[in-house]
Amino acid sequence: MKKRLFLSAAVLALGTVLTACGSSGVEQLKQTGIMTDYSSMVTLGTYKGLEVTVDAVEVTDEDVSVLIDDILFNYYSLSSQDGNTDYVWDDATASLISDGKYTTTKEYEDYRRQGMLEERKREQEQAYIDGVWEKVLESCTFTSIDEAEIKASAEEYYLQQKQNYVYYAGYYGYSYEEYLMEKQGMTDEEFHDKCYDYVLLERKRVMASSAIFFTEKMTLTDAEFSEGVAKLLETYSGYESSAEFVETFGEDYVREYLVAKKVDDYLKSVNKMTEK
Numbered sequence: 001m002k003k004r005l006f007l008s009a010a011v012l013a014l015g016t017v018l019t020a021c022g023s024s025g026v027e028q029l030k031q032t033g034i035m036t037d038y039s040s041m042v043t044l045g046t047y048k049g050l051e052v053t054v055d056a057v058e059v060t061d062e063d064v065s066v067l068i069d070d071i072l073f074n075y076y077s078l079s080s081q082d083g084n085t086d087y088v089w090d091d092a093t094a095s096l097i098s099d100g101k102y103t104t105t106k107e108y109e110d111y112r113r114q115g116m117l118e119e120r121k122r123e124q125e126q127a128y129i130d131g132v133w134e135k136v137l138e139s140c141t142f143t144s145i146d147e148a149e150i151k152a153s154a155e156e157y158y159l160q161q162k163q164n165y166v167y168y169a170g171y172y173g174y175s176y177e178e179y180l181m182e183k184q185g186m187t188d189e190e191f192h193d194k195c196y197d198y199v200l201l202e203r204k205r206v207m208a209s210s211a212i213f214f215t216e217k218m219t220l221t222d223a224e225f226s227e228g229v230a231k232l233l234e235t236y237s238g239y240e241s242s243a244e245f246v247e248t249f250g251e252d253y254v255r256e257y258l259v260a261k262k263v264d265d266y267l268k269s270v271n272k273m274t275e276k
Contacts, residue, residue, distance in 0.1 A: 028223075033251055051274060054124050057120045091105055142207065
């Protein structure tokens with residue numbers, strides 16, 4: 001069984017032929033197949049002209065202050081030899097914790113404020129596309145979803161995520177059940193059921209993406225495919241090349257992921273985001 005990632009967490013797969021790297025430095029891959037057309041299994045509803053309301057993006061002085069307090073506490077907790085975590089927030093401290101990159105408190109605060117703003121904008125954009133997809137899927141009709149495949153993928157996802165939670169629970173001194181309740185607010189049984197719902201939603205999103213992809217006569221060129229895999233390598237470490245990444249996940253799976261992301265970009269452009 002090939003290794004798997006999942007859409008919001010990531011959704012991939014390939015079996016690609018490697019060619020020489022292009023002038024851009026991106027490892028050039030040649031697809032050996034094409035995107036699976038799920039159009040016969042999906043009746044699309046409305047996917048253009050939708051409006052989704054999201055929270056406005058804002059970073060307050062208090063947000064920055066709380067973040068810096070946390071950073072300083074962690075810094076002095078790790079570096080203190082006697083357990084003393086007292087500190088003064090001044091220019092010297094700003095220079096110390098940034099290894100001299102920022103020499104005043106204002107410079108460091110501005111740096112952290114910008115980082116928080118960019119992160120919240122990314123979260124806002126994710127909330128927007130998730131809201132669009134919620135409306136799109138509500139108006140779609142699906143047939144021929146392989147229930148056995150969904151259950152098998154959900155079990156795989158559950159075991160994969162449980163392994164991560166068990167590791168971090170041990171690292172922070174929790175039991176698995178305690179850590180799951182603390183981080184997700186659910187029991188193991190509830191988490192198991194949630195994994196099924198998540199994988200089913202992902203499958204529907206991939207199928208609807210395929211239907212939109214073909215309806216709108218989109219394409220995924222080898223160059224786009226190569227660029228997409230290169231970006232994934234920036235996120236998922238442990239792979240020496242794009243070809244190895246493709247071999248690990250399988251070409252069809254990665255292509256579905258990249259097509260879904262391309263359709264996401266299209267949906268962002270034909271629908272409207274409003275702030276509240």
